[in-house]
Amino acid sequence: xxxxxxxxxxxxxxxxxxxxxxxxxxxxxxxxxxxxxxxxxxxxxxxxxxxxxxxxxxxxx
Amino acid sequence: xxxxxxxxxxxxxxxxxxxxxxxxxxxxxxxxxxxxxxxxxxxxxxxxxxxxxxxxxxxxxxxxxxxxxxxxxxxxxxxxxxxxxxxxxxxxxxxxxxxxxxxxxxxxxxxxxxxxxxxxxxxxxxxxxxxxxxxxxxxxxxxxxxxxxxxxxxxxxxxxxxxxxxxxxxxxxxxxxxxx
Numbered sequence: 598x599x600x601x602x603x604x605x606x607x608x609x610x611x612x613x614x615x616x617x618x619x620x621x622x623x624x625x626x627x628x629x630x631x632x633x634x635x636x637x638x639x640x641x642x643x644x645x646x647x648x649x650x651x652x653x654x655x656x657x658x
Numbered sequence: 659x660x661x662x663x664x665x666x667x668x669x670x671x672x673x674x675x676x677x678x679x680x681x682x683x684x685x686x687x688x689x690x691x692x693x694x695x696x697x698x699x700x701x702x703x704x705x706x707x708x709x710x711x712x713x714x715x716x717x718x719x720x721x722x723x724x725x726x727x728x729x730x731x732x733x734x735x736x737x738x739x740x741x742x743x744x745x746x747x748x749x750x751x752x753x754x755x756x757x758x759x760x761x762x763x764x765x766x767x768x769x770x771x772x773x774x775x776x777x778x779x780x781x782x783x784x785x786x787x788x789x790x791x792x793x794x795x796x797x798x799x800x801x802x803x804x805x806x807x808x809x810x811x812x813x814x815x816x817x818x819x820x821x822x823x824x825x826x827x828x829x830x831x832x833x834x835x836x837x838x
Contacts, residue, residue: 600782601752603754605755606755614690622707623710627711
């Protein structure tokens with residue numbers, strides 16, 4: 598990987614970094630991600646397989 | 659300190675909103691760690707957000723073993739940065755200032771001048787990823803060996819030995835570039 602050397606870069610002040618904090622937006626993204634999984638093939642695949650397996654189990658015994 | 663942190667982690671495992679004090683505590687240091695290795699500030703902020711998002715997603719898997727949560731966050735940050743470099747969303751950067759250059763020149767017993775500065779930059783660019791990481795953690799960010807060990811997942815003594823070897827490699831590479 599090629600690297601670039603930066604010499605004497607201006608240091609970002611703590612106040613500026615603190616202003617960029619946004620925990621609410623991270624929580625929002627977290628909820629969005631959970632919602633995406635709920636709609637995913639992986640989720641419904643697991644649920645579907647479990648349902649079919651349960652059905653066979655119930656009908657067999 | 660660690661007990662308080664443990665309490666926050668336990669609460670956050672139940673409800674992610676209780677992660678807020680940990681986010682406030684570690685946001686700046688994770689951002690600085692990322693930005694030290696990146697060229698663009700906005701990309702560094704984006705990667706920092708990704709680190710906390712990933713931490714929240716995987717918090718249930720986090721086991722408290724007496725080390726600060728920071729070590730785990732640094733490991734996530736490293737993986738997120740590597741992903742950003744692979745996707746060409748960010749460029750790997752080595753940030754160095756005049757004080758750090760002077761420190762290396764003192765260690766190498768060389769004069770601080772523009773030729774030696776260029777030799778040092780070239781030598782830093784030639785280090786492998788782990789050695790560069792060790793040099794950055796110890797000499798650019800002034801971290802204790804205990805903390806370096808936690809970040810790279812080795813014991814404190816091993817971190818010390820590895821950092822010493824990385825410095826030796828840097829010196830060798832610096833001397834090789836003497837004809838610059």
